[in-house]
Amino acid sequence: GENVEQHPSTLSVQEGDSAVIKCTYSDSASNYFPWYKQELGKRPQLIIDIRSNVGEKKDQRIAVTLNKTAKHFSLHITETQPEDSAVYFCAASIKNNQGGKLIFGQGTELSVKP
Amino acid sequence: GAGVSQSPSNKVTEKGKDVELRCDPISGHTALYWYRQRLGQGLEFLIYFQGNSAPDKSGLPSDRFSAERTGESVSTLTIQRTQQEDSAVYLCASRLAGGGGRAGSPFFGPGTRLTVL
Numbered sequence: 001g002e003n004v005e006q007h008p009s010t011l012s013v014q015e016g017d018s019a020v021i022k023c024t025y026s027d028s029a030s031n032y033f034p035w036y037k038q039e040l041g042k043r044p045q046l047i048i049d050i051r052s053n054v055g056e057k058k059d060q061r062i063a064v065t066l067n068k069t070a071k072h073f074s075l076h077i078t079e080t081q082p083e084d085s086a087v088y089f090c091a092a093s094i095k096n097n098q099g100g101k102l103i104f105g106q107g108t109e110l111s112v113k114p
Numbered sequence: 115g116a117g118v119s120q121s122p123s124n125k126v127t128e129k130g131k132d133v134e135l136r137c138d139p140i141s142g143h144t145a146l147y148w149y150r151q152r153l154g155q156g157l158e159f160l161i162y163f164q165g166n167s168a169p170d171k172s173g174l175p176s177d178r179f180s181a182e183r184t185g186e187s188v189s190t191l192t193i194q195r196t197q198q199e200d201s202a203v204y205l206c207a208s209r210l211a212g213g214g215g216r217a218g219s220p221f222f223g224p225g226t227r228l229t230v231l
Contacts, residue, residue: 034219043205043222044157089157101170102147102207102220104157 002027004092006105014113019080021108023090024072030092032100033073035064038087038107047088048075080112116140118208118223126229127196135191135226139208144186147207147220150175157205163189196230203227 003026013019025033034049050057050064050073057064061080066073073092077084087107093100119138127133139146148160159173163183174180178196183189193200203225210218 036222043224046219046221049219091157100145101159101162101172103159104149106156 002030002092002094002101002103004090004103004105006090006108008108009106010109010111012111012113013080015080015082017080019077019084019110019112021075021088021090021110022072023074023092023105024070025092025103026071027092027094028068028071029094030071032093033064033066034091034102035075036089036091036104038089040086044089077110080110082112082114085110085112118206118221120204120206120223120226122226123224124227124229126231128231129198130195132192132194133196133228135193135204135228137189137191137206137208137223139187139189139206140210140221142186143208143210143218145209145220146183146189147209148181148189148191149205149207150202151205151225152202160191160204193228196228198230201228201230 006023031052035047036044037047038044048059048062048064050066055066061078063076087109089107090105091102093102118140121136144165146163149157150160151157161181162170178194181191205225206223207220209220
């Protein structure tokens with residue numbers, strides 16, 4: 001079955017620096033890769049997603065890159081702010097018009113120090 | 115519109131009792147997921163429903179866990195003979211199916227925090 005590995009488990013950066021979180025997946029048929037942000041005590045919130053027909057997607061300070069050959073994808077946050085501090089989860093699924101099972105990585109706790 | 119809702123928000127039970135958790139998906143969302151999140155841990159897949167297809171139960175940790183969904187509406191997750199290790203937040207998510215391989219992104223409910231004493 002699908003397995004998703006996420007690194008690092010914790011990441012501490014200074015405000016204004018960039019943060020990068022990396023994930024690898026096992027099932028080459030995976031074609032949908034969302035990223036979620038979870039603040040303490042709250043539900044996971046979708047922040048960006050990418051489909052396998054593109055290699056990169058950007059939304060303001062957030063970008064995601066995908067390397068299908070290597071089966072890995074990364075989240076990039078630029079100009080980090082203290083409010084970016086949270087746990088970030090990557091996920092992968094085989095996406096069809098029915099949706100598909102979604103498997104999550106173990107999470108990265110990001111701390112942005114002012 | 116209304117998001118995914120779950121009830122109860124908190125549940126405290128005694129070891130050995132059965133509990134039932136409820137999820138109301140976003141209207142029109144045909145896909146529904148259940149996940150378990152232990153304190154400080156990741157999202158552990160439990161079960162996935164898609165329309166009238168047979169559910170993917172591959173994540174259920176034991177036969178004490180079961181879930182049902184009628185059509186494209188509410189789902190219930192039942193845990194029988196609860197154990198202390200069942201203590202966790204149980205999260206539900208729903209997703210809109212789409213044509214051409216472009217199903218929507220999953221949205222999560224607020225979760226049910228289960229504490230087994």
